[in-house]
Every structure is written in C-alpha cells, then in structure tokens.
Amino acid sequence: MQGSHFYRSVMKKGNKSRFAILGILLEKPRSGYEILQFMKESTTHFWQESDASIYPMLKILEKEGKVVSQRESTGKRERTIFQITDDGKKEFLAWMALPPEKENRRSELLLKLFFGGNTTSKEILKTLYARIQKIQETKETFKQIETAALSSVSEKYPHKRFWKMALRYGTLHSEAEITWLTECIKILEKK
C-alpha cells in the first residue's frame, strides 16, 4: 500500500526513463551508478537521466518485477546490481515495437532568432558565434567517440552498428547546423 502514489506517478504513459534503463540493463547487469556512467558515455546527446530519476525508477522496476537486484560487496564498497527479468525484457520489446511519439522540441535559439528583428544584428551575431563554436566542439567530440570508444568495440558486437548510426545522426545534424549558422552569419554580417 505504501508507495502507491509513487507507483502511479512514474508508471503512466509518457515516462520513458524506464525503457532507457531496461535497454541498458539488457546489455548487462549494472548498478544505478553504472547506468548513469554508461549514459554519460553513450546516450548523453540524445538521452539523459539524473540520479534523482534513476534510483527511484530502479526501485519501482524491482517492485514491478521487471528487474531483480543483488547486493554486491566484493572487496570494493557495497553496491546494488540490477538485472533485467524476462518480464522486463517483454515490456522493453513491446515498447521497441511502438512507433516513437512525436517529439516536441523547443529551441530557445530559434525563438531568439525568430524575434531577431527586434534587436540588432550585432547582438544576434554574438549568439550565433557562440553557438557555432559549441557545435564545432560537439562535432569534434563525436569524431573522437568514433575513433576512440567505438573503434575498440568488435565489429561483430550486435550493438555496434546501431551505436554507429546514433553517432552518425549527431554528426550529420551538427554539420547541418554549422552550414545553417554559416549562412545566417553571412547574411547578418553583410549589413
């Protein structure tokens, strides 16, 4: 009975944290902390969770029987390792088969640009310069992931091609954004 409000608050449709966690546990059993680490290294550009969402969610998933936990304290400090169950796999695969819901993005950059006529070109340019630099850094990061982290994974590893595709998404969109920013900057500098 206790915790039932918790249950409801996280179980309803729209919450996809659970699937991100289940998907990661499907690769291998991990602790909450390790899940967080893994996300930081891999999915961070298209999916992030905070510790405040991971730990409660793991408890809920365990209560639901989607994962089982196991206390580990081999030499190191204690930690709780979670493993996905058949029931968890089933739920995850059912989600995988569903078409992704519409993503409503909100871009503060675009909003500011859209309202650009209300201020000076100089001010807008400042924003765009900052942005192009950041994107170039991001693109560089992607390149490094490709040559470092990803290249050490065997070509036979079934996840590799998909990880590559996700990375490629980032690269192509970064390039598109750089192209766009360059165009905008050129237009605004002319005046």
Place this chain on the structure above:
Amino acid sequence: MQGSHFYRSVMKKGNKSRFAILGILLEKPRSGYEILQFMKESTTHFWQESDASIYPMLKILEKEGKVVSQRESTGKRERTIFQITDDGKKEFLAWMALPPEKENRRSELLLKLFFGGNTTSKEILKTLYARIQKIQETKETFKQIETAALSSVSEKYPHKRFWKMALRYGTLHSEAEITWLTECIKILEKK
C-alpha cells in the same frame, strides 16, 4: 497575496513562455487566441504553447505590468487584446541579449535505434520508414510556407529575414535527417 504561488510558479528562471508571448506582442497587440494562432502558423516547429499556458501567463504578465489589456467588442464577440508595455519590452530585450540555455533534447527515435541490437532489423526498419515519410512531409510543409505565407511578406519587413532563417533551419535539418535515415535504411536492408 492571493495568487502569489502562481506568481512564483511561473516567474522562475527556465520559463520562457513569457518571452515567446512578449516577442509576439511586440510585433502587434493580440488576444490570447490570436497569439495561439500565430504560433501555430509560424513557430510551431520550434516552439509551441498550449492554451493552458497562454491565458494564465497573460494574466501574470499583466499583473507584473509587462502587458496591458483592453476589452474589445466591436461587433464581434468580446475579446481581450494585450499590448506590451515599455517594461515588457525591456524584459524581452534583456532576455534576447542572453545566450540561449543548453537544450537537452530527448529523442525516443534515437533511443530505440541505439537499442536496435535487441530486436530485429525488420522492426527497426518499420520505424525508420515511418519516420522518413513524416520528415518528407515536414520538409514539404516548409517549402510551402516559403512559397506561400513568407513570399507575401514584403522584403522590407524587418522580421522577414529572421523568419526566413528560422525556416531555413527546418529545411536543412530535415534534409540532414533524410540523408541519415536513407543511410540507416540501406545498412539495415542489406542484411
């Protein structure tokens, strides 16, 4: 005193609905309904608000003195027209000068693709086919906006160049996504 919780709940940093509204009112005075309409026609691909956020926000902005309202009932049914004040302009321009905050996007499509190794290529392909079709439609929409709505705006109108840039962003990113999807589909179809 009453409504103070409301006040706080909407005034805190992070809430940018206010700026979207102020920016639109800067172009000309409008009713809540008209703001909604305008957003649907122009910013919807990078910024949307629902009626449940517009109306309360307009009241708050009025209480803060950022907008003033005026009841109108010329022949038609009554409506409340809002106009931005000098104070509102000041706040808006201060926001314009700030660099946009980091956007943390969450993409369910990317997440599913990332986990693609856990299911069949066929299933992933189904998702990608659906997506590429949707994006092509979106791109088509952009083209139509360019030739219809935007082309009727005078070149001299100070907002036009910025509206064009926002549109161009959509087009370039759509194209990047189509390229990416085509690549992914080719890879997955080979097996």
Place this chain on the structure above:
DNA sequence: GTCGACATGTAAATAGTTACATGATTCT
C-alpha cells in the same frame, strides 16, 4: 588528510500537457 570519484537516495520546486468546462458566433 583531503580531494575526487564512487554510491545512493529524498524533498521540493518547476514545467508542461491533457482533460475538462463553458459559452458565443458564424457558416452551411
């Protein structure tokens, strides 16, 4: 010994959407 990474959690604030609710006017 202290700093950074490991490890786990709660509470509160904030954000944002959906559903609900109402009623007028215009068009067919």
Place this chain on the structure above:
DNA sequence: AGAATCATGTAACTATTTACATGTCGAC
C-alpha cells in the same frame, strides 16, 4: 439546426530537475 471556429479559462496529472543529504574508498 448543427458543426466549426472563436474565445477563455481551471484542475489534475505527469514529468523532470535542482538542491539537499550522506557516507565510503582510493589516490596523492
């Protein structure tokens, strides 16, 4: 007369982040 659009709003729910809180272990 009935449907679509105009017009405005509230309540409830759901999601998500930030800040708080605590303690361990290993390295330097």
